[in-house]
Amino acid sequence: MNARPTDSTCPVARTVDIVGDRWSLLIIRDAFDGVRRFSQFQRSLGIAKNILATRLRHLVDVGVLRVEPASGGGSYQDYVLTDKGKDLFDLIVSLRQWGQDHTFTPGEQHSVLVDVATDQPVPRLRYTTPDGTHIQAHDIRVRKVNEAAQPL
């Protein structure tokens, strides 16, 4: 899908090389929303059939989606998230939350995440460590592979 792999020791770059294009991200979003069939993806995305077919095949090849016999029987196929694909949940949430925070004018309506048990909107999610500490950009830095640990 990409002409040239990026820095091979950077996990961000590896993910971007696999799912970092507009259509793949929107297909994965739709899959989380329960879209399963080729024609449903096509209707949702307004995408050319050949491009959609290429992207779906790519996402199956990399293990993000898998093909299943159609849930209603018949000759159709369903595309469903694998466990590896379901682990992209955080990525879709982060795209959603930034979009909610920065791309809507006050009062403008947008879709929202709701709790399946209560049907109430989910509060703003934050990245926290297992002990509950909220981690933001200024708390961390990236240590490259060829960089020695700093003495304390």
Next chain:
Amino acid sequence: MNARPTDSTCPVARTVDIVGDRWSLLIIRDAFDGVRRFSQFQRSLGIAKNILATRLRHLVDVGVLRVEPASGGGSYQDYVLTDKGKDLFDLIVSLRQWGQDHTFTPGEQHSVLVDVATDQPVPRLRYTTPDGTHIQAHDIRVRKVNEAAQPL
């Protein structure tokens, strides 16, 4: 940058339309790592000058980066994250964590996030609500704009 805007009430789609391409995501990653100058981005990404110039201009236009006089003086310009850009931290973390979990073989080395205060690796971050509840895909669903709230 994109031919056609997607579903205007979906925050995921709006974010994807702004930063959902490989080069923009890698430029934003580099900006978080302290890259500031055109030539540094070019060296890091191995990207053609005209493509890099287009992407940087786009990220400035949408308010993710801003231009500053070079930190060391002289006629150069620095590109730095705005507050809106810094809010993409979660997105870069989610790309990183999925890459760490799914794109490296056991024992294969990759860059890691470390705590700036202790220089120790940051534990796996999870999305939690303000009361500390870890939220996963099966806990939530998306309520579309034209969908009424469900009676409880």
